[in-house]
Amino acid sequence: MKLSKILSSATRPLFSCEFFPPKTDKGEENLWNCLRELQTINPAYASVTYGAGGTTQDRTKGIVTRIKDQTGLSPVAHLTCVGASKDQLAExxxxYRAAGIENILALRGDAPEGMDRFKAVAGGFSHATDLIAFLREQGDFSIACATYPEGHPESAGGVADDIRYLKIKQDNGADCAITQYFFDNDAFFRFRDACSKAGVTMPIIPGIMPIGNFDQIVRFSSMCGTSIPTWLHEKMDPIRGDLDAVAALGIELAASQCKQLLENDTPGLHFYTLNKSAATIAIHEQISHYL
Incomplete structure (x- = not known):
């Protein structure tokens, strides 16, 4: 089912998941085990990323197609500008059209490994806004886009730039936006209010990252521009060497974050699973009465 229809027909907040395509057969076996486990809580849709620099395009396509053919989930294929011309993207x-894939999450993508900044290939796109406009011309896809409540890490204009670009993405054909993960709900609420004032009317879906390894999250956050509040450091620093304790606290904190978001009219939650099911299932159990 198309994202646009999933969102427009929803009578309660939606719950969705993101996965990444593994580089090995063993990793892919783990992914399918994770998907089967998460099917028990019936996500509204499941998105599949590219690897760094677009390096796992074929695996992404295979996984998305298999999700459609072999599960009851609606798949969303990530698509980036990295390393691809317009002709290659059109192909x-x-x-995807031939396989019956209806949903695309359009992103600029990160610079390939070894490059310090993004550079479009000849005949390609430099911005997600242009990719979205191109997608709208290519067929009847439902299009999601990304947004950054605390500002894109490469943006000189911070949050104001992200709001401006989000409005352009909407005008160019995006049906909804999924945020980078964040831990400061107040930052998200301020961002959402400012987007509304700027004319953004499409659903903005918060991205949720359950913490299972705090050192990993600190590293991820330094790259993607997500702030880690002082209170979170104070809770996690004393136990960061005990991964079981970190995971348990991560579930508790994420469930609390989700409850506050759902009590303040968010249209859904999108979980970055890192191809693991336990934390997402545990959080879902605590918030299921909202969904």
């Missing part, structure tokens, strides 16, 4: 989109 991939034709494959």
């Amino acid at each position: 991939l989109l034709a494959d």
Whole structure:
């Protein structure tokens, strides 16, 4: 089912998950085990990323197609500008149309490994806004986009730039936006209010990252521009060497974050699973009465 229809027909907040395509057969076996476990809580849709620099395009396509053919989930294929010309993107989109894939999450993508800044290939796109406009011309896809409540890490204009670009993404054909993960709900609420004032009317879905390894999250956050509040450091620093304790506290904190978001009219929650099911299932159990 198309994202646009999933969102417009929802009578309660939605719950969705993101996965990444593993680089090995063993990793892919783990992914399918994770998907089967998460099917028990019936996500509204499941998105599948590219690897760093777009390096796992074929695996992404295979996983998305298999999700559609073998599960009851609605798949969302990530698509980036990295390393692809318009003709190559059009060819991939034709494959997706033929396979019955209806949903695309359009992103600029990160610079490939070894490059300090993003650079479009000849005949390609430099911005997600342009990719979205191109997608809208290529067929009847439902299009999601990304947004950054605390500002994109490369943006000189911070949050104000992200709001401006989000409005352009909407105008160019995006149906909804999924945020980078964050830990400061107040930052999200301020961002959402400012987007509304700027004319953004499409659903903005918060991205949720359950913490299972605090050192890993600190590293991820330094790259993607997510702030780690002082209170979170104070809770996690004393136990950061005990991964079981970190995971248990991570579930508790994420469930609390989700409850506050759902009590303040968010249209849904999108979980970055890191191809693991336990934390997402545990959090879902605590918030299921909202969903």
